[in-house]
Amino acid sequence: MEFHILPIFAFLSVVVVASHAALSPEAYWKSELPNTPMPKAVKNLLHNEWMEDKSTSVGVGKGGVGVSTGKKGKPVYVGVTPGPNPFIYGYAATEDQLHDNPNVALFFMEKDLKKGTKMTLHFPQSTTPATFLPRRVAEKIPFSSEKMPEIMNYFSVKPDSKEAEIMKNTVKECEEPGIKGEEKYCATSLESMVDFSTDKLGKNVQGVSTEVDRETRLQKYSIAGVEKMAGDKAVVCHKQNYAYAVFYCHKTQTTKAYVVSLVGADGTKAKAVAVCHTDTSAWNPKHLAFQVLKVKPGTVPVCHFLPEDHIVWVPK
Template sequence: MNLHFTKNDQKSMFLPRKVVDSIPFSSKDLPQIYNRFSVKPDSMEGQDMKQTLNECENKGIEGEEKYCATSLESMVDFVTTKLGKKVKAISTEVNAKESTPLQKYKVELAKKRGGDKVVVCHKQIYPYAVFYCHETVATRVYAVSVVGVDGMKVNVVAVCHIDTAKWNPKHLAFQVLKVKPGSVPVCHFLPEDHVVWVQY
């Protein structure tokens, strides 16, 4: 199996909370949002923005607390409300300048981080930084050092979902692994631009 750790070319940055609070963030306001950022509705960017808003407005899975953070301040507020003030953010670090497959790799070190309650924030496609954050329980986070035979080293975050009983049976993980919801833990590496918050 080859591991691909991709570099995200979209470099949208966080705006201050004061600024984003003055910008509509709702699918019903899409025409106004498109106009504000000079985006054509039928363009790829326009469709990505619509998808991000839909994902933020959709109901999460049962037992999951979700929130779309549109500023760093709002992300920290959500995280500390769920996990308390003693938290640490960790993410995957890719040193390569571009997407590189890691072939014939070995795991050098895997170290558990925090407890079984974490907040994972996934970067969305939007003109400014938006993260889809969700609190997960029965989840374990590991910091993993992976080394390829060519010497390339990547420090990645691995997330293991211990209880998948309430997941959608059509979830890609079940199709790939050929297992049923709740039968086995599901683990995956996180891309570089996603953040995991753990307690310490």
């Protein structure tokens, strides 16, 4: 199944009056993490126009929702991702996911994480390129199942439409309890993601994302090098389908993170973030990883590469 990006039909303008610093997620990053480089996944979700223009347009269309700044008026969209989120470990995989989801190729076993291993992988570009809203804007917009009628009205979304279903699913995933040993939080702004990650790991942290030379099709990659990141704890933040950038962030004590140098059959080079979970006993037995790798919960460490628009936070 392909991802679908569809045109916007309705826009709603939100006028925000605030100071330059309060409106700039980038300024908040620099104030809280002055010695931490911003990963590419974060830079790609920033809008320089926040510094110049005080208006924001939030748009919704058939099968897609998006946000644009008022200055250029170019919206970005949410794509329709088939099946449950494969990075939420309490979910069972659907039949469609097993056959059509590009994330299937991202799961592997820790024993394969060594130089010379060949893997067939696909690093799809983001299908949800919606950008960060400044926290002061995001906090004015409801984000809860109880407020869904208000949210639908706010975005001029028909309650029985496909875009309404996408947004409801994202909010529902954010509200469900985490699995045993998991601390979870949905960040609706870059500022709130920084706060959650530094609260769990301290301020001496770094954020890292996967970077690939160029988008390619499914192909064989060879591991050229593996570097383990500091510590055995991490906060991993996964980009969600929503009108603006929302990240599902979670922390477990049984997580190891690596930066893996890869070289594709066509010469494409990648620095891919790999996350390995050493205790999967609380995961759904029908989770996508178990069906792909043919293993049972709690038996072996399960790893996955992160798509380019996801972020792992680790101590320095």
